Amino acid sequence: MKSLLALGVVVLTTAALAWAGSDAQPKAGGAPKPAITKAVKGEQCVEDTDYMRRNHMKVLNQHRDQTVIEGVRSKKHSLKECINCHASEKTGSVAAAKEDFCVSCHSYAAVKIDCFDCHSTKPQGSAAMHPLNAETAHYKHQLAAQATSKVSAEEMARVAQ
Amino acid sequence: MASITFREVEGSSLKYWLLFGFFGLFVLFGALAWNYMHHHGHVVTGMDNQIVWGLPHVFAVFLIVAASGALNVASIASVFNKPMYKPLAPLSAVLSLALMLGGLLVLVLDLGRSDRLIVAMTHFNFKSMFTWNVFLYSGFFGLVGVYLWTMLDRSVKTYSKAAGTAAFIWRLVLTTGTGSLFGFLIARELYGTAMLAPMFIIMSFAYGLAVYLMVLAAAYAWTGRTLGDAVMMRLKSLLVVFVAAVLYFVVVHHMTNLYFTKFHAVEAFILRDGGIFTTLFWVGQILVGGVIPLIILLSALGKQRTWIMIACALVILGGVAQMYVTIIGAQAYPLDLFPGLTEKSSFFDGEVHGYSPSMPELFLGLGGVAIALLATTFAVKVLRLLPASLDDATVAKLEH
Amino acid sequence: MSELKSMSDNTPNSPQLESQQRRRFIGAATATAAGLAIAPGVMLYEVAHGRSEDEAVSSAVRWGMLVDATKCATGCNDCVSACSTENGWTSVAESKHPKQAPQWIRKLELQDPLTQMETNLPMMCQHCAEPPCVDVCPTGASFKRADGIVLVNRHTCIGCRYCMMACPYKARSLVHESLNDTQKPDVPRGIGCVEACTLCVQKIDRGDGNTACAEACTAAGHNALLFGDMNDPESEISKRLRELPTKQVRADLNLNLGVRYHGI
Numbered sequence: 058m059k060s061l062l063a064l065g066v067v068v069l070t071t072a073a074l075a076w077a078g079s080d081a082q083p084k085a086g087g088a089p090k091p092a093i094t095k096a097v098k099g100e101q102c103v104e105d106t107d108y109m110r111r112n113h114m115k116v117l118n119q120h121r122d123q124t125v126i127e128g129v130r131s132k133k134h135s136l137k138e139c140i141n142c143h144a145s146e147k148t149g150s151v152a153a154a155k156e157d158f159c160v161s162c163h164s165y166a167a168v169k170i171d172c173f174d175c176h177s178t179k180p181q182g183s184a185a186m187h188p189l190n191a192e193t194a195h196y197k198h199q200l201a202a203q204a205t206s207k208v209s210a211e212e213m214a215r216v217a218q
Numbered sequence: 219m220a221s222i223t224f225r226e227v228e229g230s231s232l233k234y235w236l237l238f239g240f241f242g243l244f245v246l247f248g249a250l251a252w253n254y255m256h257h258h259g260h261v262v263t264g265m266d267n268q269i270v271w272g273l274p275h276v277f278a279v280f281l282i283v284a285a286s287g288a289l290n291v292a293s294i295a296s297v298f299n300k301p302m303y304k305p306l307a308p309l310s311a312v313l314s315l316a317l318m319l320g321g322l323l324v325l326v327l328d329l330g331r332s333d334r335l336i337v338a339m340t341h342f343n344f345k346s347m348f349t350w351n352v353f354l355y356s357g358f359f360g361l362v363g364v365y366l367w368t369m370l371d372r373s374v375k376t377y378s379k380a381a382g383t384a385a386f387i388w389r390l391v392l393t394t395g396t397g398s399l400f401g402f403l404i405a406r407e408l409y410g411t412a413m414l415a416p417m418f419i420i421m422s423f424a425y426g427l428a429v430y431l432m433v434l435a436a437a438y439a440w441t442g443r444t445l446g447d448a449v450m451m452r453l454k455s456l457l458v459v460f461v462a463a464v465l466y467f468v469v470v471h472h473m474t475n476l477y478f479t480k481f482h483a484v485e486a487f488i489l490r491d492g493g494i495f496t497t498l499f500w501v502g503q504i505l506v507g508g509v510i511p512l513i514i515l516l517s518a519l520g521k522q523r524t525w526i527m528i529a530c531a532l533v534i535l536g537g538v539a540q541m542y543v544t545i546i547g548a549q550a551y552p553l554d555l556f557p558g559l560t561e562k563s564s565f566f567d568g569e570v571h572g573y574s575p576s577m578p579e580l581f582l583g584l585g586g587v588a589i590a591l592l593a594t595t596f597a598v599k600v601l602r603l604l605p606a607s608l609d610d611a612t613v614a615k616l617e618h
Numbered sequence: 619m620s621e622l623k624s625m626s627d628n629t630p631n632s633p634q635l636e637s638q639q640r641r642r643f644i645g646a647a648t649a650t651a652a653g654l655a656i657a658p659g660v661m662l663y664e665v666a667h668g669r670s671e672d673e674a675v676s677s678a679v680r681w682g683m684l685v686d687a688t689k690c691a692t693g694c695n696d697c698v699s700a701c702s703t704e705n706g707w708t709s710v711a712e713s714k715h716p717k718q719a720p721q722w723i724r725k726l727e728l729q730d731p732l733t734q735m736e737t738n739l740p741m742m743c744q745h746c747a748e749p750p751c752v753d754v755c756p757t758g759a760s761f762k763r764a765d766g767i768v769l770v771n772r773h774t775c776i777g778c779r780y781c782m783m784a785c786p787y788k789a790r791s792l793v794h795e796s797l798n799d800t801q802k803p804d805v806p807r808g809i810g811c812v813e814a815c816t817l818c819v820q821k822i823d824r825g826d827g828n829t830a831c832a833e834a835c836t837a838a839g840h841n842a843l844l845f846g847d848m849n850d851p852e853s854e855i856s857k858r859l860r861e862l863p864t865k866q867v868r869a870d871l872n873l874n875l876g877v878r879y880h881g882i
Contacts, residue, residue: 127674128819129672130824132671137803174809174810175772175806175807176803177801179799258795259793266794267788267790267792270783330792332777334777341757342758343752346753347754403754404786404871555726555741555787560730562727563726564725565710566717
């Protein structure tokens with residue numbers, strides 16, 4: 058009985074190693090390097106590029122907890138501002154196409170991004186988004202709401218400077 | 219005290235592997251069902267914003283409740299010092315672990331974000347009954363695991379009673395916790411009562427024992443080992459007491475509600491006007507799950523092995539019906555935001571909510587059952603859980 | 619590095635600054651610069667609520683709403699569509715799966731079966747001071763912000779739906795399907811997580827001082843919804859609440875609601 062179990066373990070381990078080996082090798086050589094496009098807007102990231110490459114998740118996580126729980130909406134480390142700068146010119150998004158800023162690195166590193174199940178991948182006020190807005194624009198309250206939605210356009214303009 | 223020889227099931231026959239494959243197939247179906255639900259979201263299920271807990275919860279809660287009850291036999295042996303039950307204890311412990319595993323898997327795979335299970339293990343809100351249950355379930359695995367070890371390893375046998383007692387107390391608390399998942403809800407009329415905790419404990423006794431009896435009889439019949447009537451009759455009498463006690467609790471619960479005018483409408487819904495829920499209550503829970511098994515077990519039919527098995531199967535079916543009525547029936551009845559007024563809205567306020575379970579939900583639930591049985595089938599093959607014989611003579615020797 | 623930081627910190631002082639922006643900065647060190655530019659339209663009570671960007675919300679404020687059911691028009695759905703537009707959830711009429719579609723706010727039509735009296739009102743998260751959804755949430759994802767707004771932290775929500783079982787107002791919805799990047803940048807929401815009315819938290823934090831539903835109701839001329847700080851005795855809502863008899867829905871549960879109804 059025991060020998061049977063042991064045999065099973067050996068077989069499984071060998072199989073797993075063989076599978077891992079065969080899979081890892083071509084990937085290391087053949088996978089396309091991530092295409093890191095320079096941010097469309099803005100001159101320089103809010104932190105050092107080297108630091109951000111390694112620690113952007115820490116920065117984002119800390120800021121997200123502050124924002125959600127304490128209502129702190131400072132711009133510097135907010136995901137929204139990352140998207141504002143890094144959205145690709147082609148897709149208007151950071152994660153819509155393979156070459157887009159977030160996806161290109163993350164697929165190379167094989168790290169799943171959880172952000173965009175919930176967060177929009179596009180900057181505020183982008184024309185490409187929200188078919189819903191166009192559809193529901195006839196609502197009466199739009200008139201009233203416009204006074205406030207202007208903010209975002211201005212914000213965008215400022216970021217674009 | 220006479221010693222008993224425990225032996226693994228050989229498990230090399232075609233029949234064993236067919237059984238193994240059969241359960242395995244359902245585990246696979248369950249996995250595929252989860253994958254489908256996880257990929258598309260709950261939109262592919264019958265659940266919606268009115269019936270938020272559906273068929274997977276029915277299966278999950280049933281399995282968790284039965285898991286706690288399956289430990290009965292072991293508890294009677296070591297906590298209450300009944301030597302006759304000692305040889306039955308190891309299977310009891312393994313079955314309870316297996317059922318718990320199946321139930322928990324269904325529960326966590328039905329989460330909207332089942333990929334975030336780690337969050338549930340790292341973020342706790344101690345006012346939540348769910349959080350308490352996370353600890354109760356993990357503790358259950360630990361304690362019953364240790365208990366099983368003390369039963370299987372002679373060198374730690376002296377700790378068996380202590381471990382058994384700890385596991386016994388723990389599982390009472392655990393089922394209190396499971397019942398309180400519903401008991402601690404203020405929103406719905408059929409919940410929010412301390413009755414649910416003891417009711418779930420007694421239900422766990424009945425369902426767990428019924429499952430145990432079926433697994434025990436099947437294991438002995440399919441391996442050609444002898445299972446004497448002494449064991450069967452003893453366990454059968456126990457089942458009678460448990461099933462009768464469940465009926466008692468159900469009657470008290472509904473009678474209490476019927477006394478309060480504010481509960482009249484919801485009681486009328488379950489007992490009279492609820493369509494499928496009324497049918498499931500009277501036919502499923504009361505007749506199939508209670509009255510008929512009692513008649514079988516207390517009449518002459520109860521002396522025949524086949525009829526005992528039928529009674530056990532009915533208790534299990536009745537248990538699933540009871541969970542369906544308890545979990546889904548309570549949600550189907552609309553929330554009463556404005557007592558005394560009729561309500562209408564785009565969000566189905568004021569109307570009875572329909573629910574038709576989808577295939578993936580059913581297979582996810584069945585997958586949980588299958589994994590519990592698969593684990594048990596595997597465990598009896600690799601561990602010495604089952605006595606080589608439980609004929610009347612062997613059992614009689616234990617009694618003194 | 620440090621230069622960069624100060625650069626980005628200073629940008630909000632630029633002349634294009636919108637009035638909301640100014641309000642937000644008033645309490646901060648930049649007040650001198652921004653203070654010069656206070657627009658005449660900024661009302662004083664709103665200034666009191668202004669927080670600087672990196673200041674946490676405080677329990678000195680309790681956001682709440684007064685619903686005047688006597689002014690709520692039959693058949694009018696403006697608050698619901700305004701909410702849907704502001705927060706980006708598909709309205710039930712347009713949804714492919716109406717039974718599973720989230721509804722952050724809904725119009726309830728009530729009738730007394732004896733007297734035939736009809737009442738109309740919007741129903742949404744009541745922002746309880748003692749929220750049952752927060753009690754039952756296993757991970758603490760369901761939480762009450764210091765300023766009284768009950769929210770779901772989607773980063774820790776596992777979609778167990780226990781809060782939906784616990785809510786006496788059926789205020790919460792599960793997102794049943796993928797939203798395919800149709801979310802608003804200001805309102806993240808996503809598959810498998812539970813959501814509900816946030817009192818337009820993104821608007822409040824921006825300093826708007828009003829919710830989309832209340833704005834729409836006012837724009838339609840009904841004035842049935844009044845939003846404000848219930849802790850500030852000088853706020854419009856506090857003044858009205860002092861005069862007008864109001865009730866809490868399911869007051870028997872004693873949850874101390876942030877939404878109060880007149881005319882029910």
